[in-house]
Amino acid sequence: MNAITATITHLFTPHHTNNHRPRILHPEMLVAIAAVVFVLHTTMQITAQSYPLILGYATNISVEDLLFYTNQERLNHGLNSLQLNTALSRAAEKKAVDMFEDNYWAHTAPDGATPWDFIVTEGYSYSYAGENLARDFSDSKGVVVAWMNSSSHRDNLLRGEYQEIGFAVVNGSLDGNETTLVVQMFGTPQIRRPIITNASISDTNEVAMQVPTPIVSSNTLSRAVKKPVIDQASMQRNVGYTIMGVLGTVLIVDSFLIWKRKTVRIAGHNLAHFIFIVSLIGFVILSSRGSILSSVQ
Amino acid sequence: MRKHHSKQTIFGLTELDLWHHTVLIFILTTALFAFLFFSPSKILQFTIGCIAALLYVGWGVLHHYIDGDLHFKNVIEYILFAVLGLVILTGILI
DSSP states (O other), X not given: OHHHHHHHHHHHSOOGGGTTSOGGGSHHHHHHHHHHHHHXXXXXXXXXXXXXXXXXXXXXXXXXXXXXXXHHHHHHTTOOOOEEOHHHHHHHXXXXXXXXXXXXXXXXXXXXOOHHHHHHHTTOOEEXXXXXXXXXXXXXXXXXXXXXXXXXXXXXXXXXTOOEXXXXXXXXXXXXXXXXXXXXXXXXXXXXOOOOOGGGOSOHHHHHHHSOOOXXXXXXXXXXXXXXXXXXXXXXXXXXXXXXXXXHHHHHHHHHHHHHHTOOOOOOOHHHHHHHHHXXXXXXXXXXXXXXXXXXX | OGGGGSOEXXXXXXXXXXXHHHHHHHHHHHHHHHHHHTTTOHHHHHHHHHHHHHHHHHHHHHHHHHHTOOOHHHHHHHHHHHHXXXXXXXXXXX
């Protein structure tokens, strides 16, 4: 018991055995921690490639859910619900596949093709059109919530002129990162079709059930579901949070004890390291957010 | 050592230290906003992380130089914290 207490004291508090600086803050220990994290991440990457069902990125996004949440938001704002259109879904699919093939994440392709080119190519003549994009999200509701939290995406999603919608949910690799792309394309045909109003719908669930079945090809999924035993992204973030949590706590304890004991030593300022660790936690939190883009015509 | 001539405020930090740390908070907060702004690109986000780490080391060197207690050991410590941060960020972003 004494040995355990002595080890904890030596590792995490300033003591005469560690030259009055917690051992975990010594250069060799920081190098060791960085090396362990690096080896751990590398091992996870290799394991994820070989055994994606055990370790991988968890995803659960479906066209049905995206349509449901989108229409729910529109109905909540007194707008018409949108009908799933196969031409718009095909355009969305081709846009998503094009982004993976040419490795870009933008409304306009490197060759200058706009979302409207994809829509027109599918034979859809529009009077109004729009596009919302999302990537790196793990569930459908998260995608729609992110769109609603962004003013440009919300304006697009809640545009009253739209009558129809198309979706594509596509898995692939962008910038070397495995991801799920969501393409949402809005449209209003030049020849107007009757609008389903809020008053004519009693149950939003029915809206999602009544729409045509979305198109499915080898590249496109109506539902992207991946449930590995261990979610790689969460695990990597948790490793980061744990290390930063431990280091942050040790820095606070060290600062307090050094100040209390009036110890003089040569070392970096704990407050500066603590500020850096807090910002690093911010970076990790922000990196867990998916990305969105919106465009309107 | 200029530090010992300055008035101590809290936890042994001088008024000058507090100003320096305010600058550090400003630098890293700006980096966080840039990180958020460039969220569509993981590569750009990683670049911002690298710049933030470099600025952190630069800040540490300058801060200790002004304080008159710049030591090789300090520089190594800032570099190692920056490297550890980048290793964690690399695993998450790349």
